[in-house]
Amino acid sequence: MNASVLVINCGSSSIKYALVPSEPDQPRLAGLAERLGSADARLKGVDSLGKPFTQALGGADHTRALEAILHRLEGRRPIAVGHRIVHGGERFTQAALIDDDVVEAIERTSALAPLHNPANLEGLAATRRLFPELPQVAVFDTAFHQSLPPRAYRYALPEALYRDHAIRRYGFHGTSHAYVSRRADALSELEGGAWLTAHLGNGCSTCAVWQGRSLDTSMGLTPLEGLVMGTRSGDVDPGLHAHLSRQLGWSLDRIDEVFNRNSGLLGLSGLTNDMRELEAAESQGHPGATLAIEVFCYRIAKSLAALSCALPRLDGLIFTGGIGENSAQVRERVIGLLPHFGLQLNRTVNSEMIRGREGRIDAGGRQLWVIPTDEEGQIATETRQRLAQSREETDT
Ligand code: ADP
Numbered sequence: 001m002n003a004s005v006l007v008i009n010c011g012s013s014s015i016k017y018a019l020v021p022s023e024p025d026q027p028r029l030a031g032l033a034e035r036l037g038s039a040d041a042r043l044k045g046v047d048s049l050g051k052p053f054t055q056a057l058g059g060a061d062h063t064r065a066l067e068a069i070l071h072r073l074e075g076r077r078p079i080a081v082g083h084r085i086v087h088g089g090e091r092f093t094q095a096a097l098i099d100d101d102v103v104e105a106i107e108r109t110s111a112l113a114p115l116h117n118p119a120n121l122e123g124l125a126a127t128r129r130l131f132p133e134l135p136q137v138a139v140f141d142t143a144f145h146q147s148l149p150p151r152a153y154r155y156a157l158p159e160a161l162y163r164d165h166a167i168r169r170y171g172f173h174g175t176s177h178a179y180v181s182r183r184a185d186a187l188s189e190l191e192g193g194a195w196l197t198a199h200l201g202n203g204c205s206t207c208a209v210w211q212g213r214s215l216d217t218s219m220g221l222t223p224l225e226g227l228v229m230g231t232r233s234g235d236v237d238p239g240l241h242a243h244l245s246r247q248l249g250w251s252l253d254r255i256d257e258v259f260n261r262n263s264g265l266l267g268l269s270g271l272t273n274d275m276r277e278l279e280a281a282e283s284q285g286h287p288g289a290t291l292a293i294e295v296f297c298y299r300i301a302k303s304l305a306a307l308s309c310a311l312p313r314l315d316g317l318i319f320t321g322g323i324g325e326n327s328a329q330v331r332e333r334v335i336g337l338l339p340h341f342g343l344q345l346n347r348t349v350n351s352e353m354i355r356g357r358e359g360r361i362d363a364g365g366r367q368l369w370v371i372p373t374d375e376e377g378q379i380a381t382e383t384r385q386r387l388a389q390s391r392e393e394t395d396t
């Protein structure tokens with residue numbers, strides 16, 4: 001039976017899509033519409049035979065791009081659409097069936113994610129217009145972390161800022177941390193293991209998961225907190241903003257821009273935000289590349305050590321995301337910086353674990369896993385679960 005879910009991840013000028021079948025061995029149709037709103041808008045993807053295609057969409061907006069995506073589904077009709085929504089605030093602790101009330105609640109949360117939620121909503125509105133008869137489900141990046149206890153989610157700021165303005169830590173990358181920790185539970189046959197997960201892509205975050213629940217994570221109110229990322233600074237002294245404003249006369253917009261777009265691996269190396277290029281440059285003796293990789297790995301290890309305080313015990317570490325899945329060097333350095341954790345790396349297996357391979361890389365002791373993340377698959381799973389739940393609610 002065809003029970004595919006169309007997963008949509010809508011950015012301000014892009015739409016990522018994947019048609020995820022119910023059987024994991026069936027092929028996925030997937031692609032990316034990018035540069036929307038510009039003359040070189042285009043759609044790139046793979047068809048059901050795995051053949052890549054590129055289609056010019058000249059000046060297309062989100063609605064036109066979604067129409068083009070529909071034509072690429074090769075006549076397959078999804079049973080539902082699952083939307084990645086970045087910020088669900090405190091209201092959404094799990095996926096939600098979309099109706100006007102849910103849309104309004106997402107709109108109200110936009111102040112907390114001004115770069116992401118409005119774009120997500122645009123995709124949602126266009127998809128509802130194009131598929132009025134299909135159920136649509138919102139899957140939130142923040143929902144998995146709603147299990148954080150107050151000691152982990154509260155900032156030490158006046159209570160009114162939390163009470164009246166919802167200022168607290170939320171965490172992101174929830175679908176990825178949920179997917180890899182559940183996968184590690186299944187693969188290791190541990191019921192509800194105690195894991196530290198490191199999602200290392202362009203955005204990076206760590207998470208402490210116990211019994212399938214997130215207990216702490218490195219990102220906060222926004223995805224800027226925590227680790228060093230491709231172009232984001234991660235943690236800095238909170239006094240730095242006032243210092244830059246007073247001493248250099250920087251505006252808030254400029255500070256935001258520099259911390260989000262010109263910092264991280266790119267800022268430290270003065271070269272690139274791409275780990276592959278940094279590793280190549282380091283091997284050629286580029287000092288900025290060496291420094292960027294050292295700071296990156298040290299901050300990951302420091303964050304994992306800090307998050308271990310959230311767990312009652314530690315069963316193992318999981319690496320995922322483009323860097324976590326592919327860079328044997330980053331994994332080795334991070335593990336080397338945690339000597340008191342009792343980790344033993346199998347260097348040979350570690351060096352072979354690249355390009356989507358899944359497996360254990362330890363040589364005994366606590367478990368070390370590389371698990372390719374599957375955010376689309378997780379969004380499709382949560383969409384199906386939400387639909388089944390709403391059918392049960394209707395039946396009772
Ligand atoms: P996003 O967060 O945008 O989804 P990805 O998860 O794809 O990004 O991660 C992108 C990062 O993964 C880049 O820094 C890229 O250099 C890095 N990466 C991809 N392949 C490799 C590799 N073979 N070795 C080292 N880093 C890699």
